[in-house]
Amino acid sequence: MENLISPMTEQQVNKLSMLALAHVGDAVFELLVRTRLCAQGPSPVAQLHRLTVAQVNASAQAEDMKTLLPLLTEEETALYKRGRNTKVNSVPHHAEIGEYHAATGLEALFGWLYLLGRTDRIRELFNAITEE
Numbered sequence: 001m002e003n004l005i006s007p008m009t010e011q012q013v014n015k016l017s018m019l020a021l022a023h024v025g026d027a028v029f030e031l032l033v034r035t036r037l038c039a040q041g042p043s044p045v046a047q048l049h050r051l052t053v054a055q056v057n058a059s060a061q062a063e064d065m066k067t068l069l070p071l072l073t074e075e076e077t078a079l080y081k082r083g084r085n086t087k088v089n090s091v092p093h094h095a096e097i098g099e100y101h102a103a104t105g106l107e108a109l110f111g112w113l114y115l116l117g118r119t120d121r122i123r124e125l126f127n128a129i130t131e132e
Contacts, residue, residue: 026111
């Protein structure tokens with residue numbers, strides 16, 4: 001996975017809010033899931049959508065964080081916790097508040113790594129949660 005944009009400096013990334021990082025990370029995570037599903041072979045679009053939604057939601061991402069937490073560096077753990085503890089304006093009806101916060105932390109982490117150009121680390125973490 002290569003960045004589609006030039007990486008930002010840590011100073012630039014650290015000026016962004018946790019929700020801005022989560023905004024980017026949500027897209028990065030979903031793109032990885034969609035790409036992985038397509039790489040598994042041809043499937044009807046409706047099935048691809050169902051499989052994507054099953055993996056890109058608060059409950060699934062909260063479960064993913066249970067796998068990732070022991071693998072994170074100190075810096076990554078601190079970033080995840082900041083994202084997790086960020087005040088959100090609303091929580092979807094289908095999500096538990098704790099799961100939604102954990103998912104926000106995961107998305108903030110993936111957004112932070114992406115904007116810094118640390119795509120090898122994104123790949124490593126994503127592979128850890130998608131190994132069968």
